[in-house]
Amino acid sequence: MDAGALVFDVFGTVVDWRAGVAREAARLLGPDVDAAAFADAWRARYQPSMEEVRSGRRPFVPLDALHRESLPAALAEVGGGPVADDVAGELVLAWHRLDPWPDSVPGLARLRRRHLLAPLSNGGVRLQVDLARHGGLPWDTVLGAEVVGRYKPDPEVYDSAPRFLALPPSRVCLVAAHVDDLAAARERGLRTAYVHRPAEFGGDPVPPVTDPAADLSVGSLEELADALGC
């Protein structure tokens, strides 16, 4: 695979959203809320909240705004009460402070030697900048949903990566832990690499070990660097 650029799904693929959100929830909400269950409940509202934008029922708003809107219902689902605005704001920023998986930074450092690297996430630009500073992610620039005003799997998000990076789609590879994201990228002519992240959902469910439709399936970003000879 002759990829000039690697673009990455981020939540689940590069960073551990579940542990990070749970850590901040435990800090901000105390022991009365099951922090991991809260993280799952909040994440469960992720796709439905974006669907309002994808369908055209509302104009694009960045993911922070969707997280803020879905917070009360997620809290209520796990028995949490309403929280003050400043606490809500801090909880939304939990998504800006997620830790990378242990292999992410060493893997990206190696991959960067021979490839352009950028997130292609539904998270916003500032969110990705904050994650990069928090975790030391060596992106060349931030691409993704907010830059084009659409959420994946809208084709425009995938199309924007080769356009901004001035490469043919066949020289851009999406790296993701989610087979539906990869399938949508292939529809637009991108290469695809699947990363198995067994702990993304806390071990239940465990995602498939490989994606037979992808160009590559690996168990970590260091394995991806091995596979690409970096």
Add this chain to the structure above:
Amino acid sequence: MDAGALVFDVFGTVVDWRAGVAREAARLLGPDVDAAAFADAWRARYQPSMEEVRSGRRPFVPLDALHRESLPAALAEVGGGPVADDVAGELVLAWHRLDPWPDSVPGLARLRRRHLLAPLSNGGVRLQVDLARHGGLPWDTVLGAEVVGRYKPDPEVYDSAPRFLALPPSRVCLVAAHVDDLAAARERGLRTAYVHRPAEFGGDPVPPVTDPAADLSVGSLEELADALGC
């Protein structure tokens, strides 16, 4: 000045376009062309070429395309003949390989400790990524013309910086060596810092030493770091 983010004009402010273009022209065109005069002639077509897009007479195209289109006339002006497509392509890429001014990288490294940093240039995303890799510019992300499909001084370019960085305009400062760029940024509520770059045009003309309308006027990015306590 409480700037959370510093966004930068790049050509002339962070990198020396004239010496860089002249160096590549000398390499690619040989001694029969006055390389510095060619750089000046090409740059002179920069504003008029963007004006076609700004006026709405043509849809947005990235700066590389405008450089490619204005190349034959710039060459002819200095007595150069037509060049093969591969040479023309290499000349366009000269704008991706410009060296930073000597103070740029040490200044940015210090500024980055306390500010988000991004280019806000009329150069495209890939061009900025290439300049950053070539010169070691520590951007957090690339912003600017191509991301919004407009050329400075279109207000949308300036407005996009606080929007993508999730900051009020008053906490974003444009750093530029050109008073007109800074004036347009102030119109949109951004802070401004003027950098005096006496050699940008080869010493003739010499730009003003300060911009009295800017929040700050400095002689280098290291002086800017001093002024901001970084």
